[in-house]
Amino acid sequence: MTLRLFFMRHGETEWSLSGQHTGRADIPLTANGEDEARRLGERLRVYAFNHVLSSPLQRSWRTCELAGLSQDTKVEQDLIEWDDGDYEGRTSAEIHATRPEWNVFRDGCLGGEMPDEISTRADRLIERLTKLDGNVALFSHSHFGRVLAVRWIGLAVEHAQSLLLSTASLSILGYEHDRPTIVLWNSAPLSQFVETDP
Template identity: 45%
Template structure:
């Protein structure tokens, strides 16, 4: 099989903590800044990512991702990509799962979706667009983005249906990597937060 143009690996970086992420509030397109914890987390990412050389760095335009990218040392080379924005949660924006279940006690995001926001299929289509873009790159790629979007992107990378993403937890300021096992896409690292150990 002829070798196709493709990235060696894709490094997924979830943004640092915000007040809403720490409270479990669904944070889609609301432009929430990093809190003090998130700023400290982003600084640890700078040290963790320092050994890498990226041919392409893409970043969500939302400020929590942009700030993480900047503090990690990549904002000057990063391109903003609107397809990396988090899921738009519509009427559930800013609400916790417990609050949503006061309305619908059986609700879960992956099966029920949201009211007046994006469908999971629309989120998956954005993830697929990012994958198509990065698959044309030779070398390593970094993506600075958000929890649910990156989870969907990872399962789409391995050609699985988007609802499988419910099983892939992703912490703030985590590092994950997507790469290859012979000719098929694989997940080679997931939700690594070892760089945060010992952080105050």
């Protein structure tokens, strides 16, 4: 069997709606986020998973549960979101008011994780994951997922700024000719990308 990593971002939360940075704050899914997780589960039913891993934060493991994959789930600490430190709960606009050029993927978070630290964490997880086989489901978070993807293909953390992840999205990391590749990225219902009239 060939290893394939199915990366799922958690469903919507109040802070993902408001644009507040959500690192280690353990906030729940919204009702819509729970619906997103159930719809994600419908998409995943066609796959058999050899391993299911989730961040310890409730927005991830609840997404996993509602997607119907919680029976054999193991909590994986390295799947936790980027530690936002002093920027926890703040919007990018609020941070830019005092640091106009700030970019989390380049500058990290005061009082939290820096790019080299999250890169080390992603590399450590990848090293363990590459010892597995078959389909592996990972339930995690936006910023960490973006870092995991760029580290999977050997790029520096700063490149993660070019990859977006919608709530309850599905991405797949795998191989082509034994080289790590991004097979699928940020697959989510089109309604999440298109603004509609009120």
